[in-house]
Amino acid sequence: MAFELPDLPYAQDALAEHGMSKETLEFHHGLHHKAYVDNGNKTIAGTEWEGKSLDSIVTGSYQSGAVAQNGVFNNASQHWNHCQFWEMMGPGNSSMPSELESRIKDAFGSTDSFKEQFVAAGVGQFGSGWCWLVANAGGELEITKTENGVNPLCFGQTALLGCDIWEHSYYIDFRNKRPAYISNFLDNLVNWENVAQRLG
Ligand code: MN3
Numbered sequence: 001m002a003f004e005l006p007d008l009p010y011a012q013d014a015l016a017e018h019g020m021s022k023e024t025l026e027f028h029h030g031l032h033h034k035a036y037v038d039n040g041n042k043t044i045a046g047t048e049w050e051g052k053s054l055d056s057i058v059t060g061s062y063q064s065g066a067v068a069q070n071g072v073f074n075n076a077s078q079h080w081n082h083c084q085f086w087e088m089m090g091p092g093n094s095s096m097p098s099e100l101e102s103r104i105k106d107a108f109g110s111t112d113s114f115k116e117q118f119v120a121a122g123v124g125q126f127g128s129g130w131c132w133l134v135a136n137a138g139g140e141l142e143i144t145k146t147e148n149g150v151n152p153l154c155f156g157q158t159a160l161l162g163c164d165i166w167e168h169s170y171y172i173d174f175r176n177k178r179p180a181y182i183s184n185f186l187d188n189l190v191n192w193e194n195v196a197q198r199l200g
Pocket of ligand 1: 168
């Protein structure tokens with residue numbers, strides 16, 4: 001099944017008043033994500049990966065570790081990451097559902113402490129990557145950071161929330177201010193209903 005660029009689940013200008021401009025989404029969804037889709041399809045054509053599910057391409061190519069397959073992994077994982085990322089945001093100013101809030105308080109002490117630790121993880125990732133709230137294999141919540149396209153699927157974790165900390169995600173709106181971008185993401189952009197649904 002070929003990769004396809006999904007439509008955004010909201011209008012391109014829907015997040016502008018929440019700190020993610022139409023211009024950012026034009027570039028980030030329309031050009032960057034599309035490039036992962038197009039390059040992924042070129043890289044996978046005619047290989048053992050063609051016809052496999054996106055999840056199995058991500059985990060299989062990561063585990064294989066073969067240098068020749070880096071293009072497969074990088075494009076497939078970034079396609080998966082961005083599909084999640086668009087769904088994890090919304091224009092609705094959602095509040096945290098109570099079950100998610102209590103799980104976060106149990107794991108991190110308070111929602112403020114969770115946010116501080118999430119921002120610190122994102123700021124602490126040197127270079128491009130992602131920071132995540134995951135449920136680990138034991139079902140416990142953890143904050144993690146990953147480089148480039150690596151994601152929680154690679155470690156058997158469930159991605160509850162992911163923040164893209166490649167510069168293309170924030171440079172138009174926040175210039176070099178990654179901490180402000182991540183704080184704004186948590187305070188104004190996250191669709192917490194979507195995050196809670198991922199708890200299963
Ligand atoms: Mn990106």
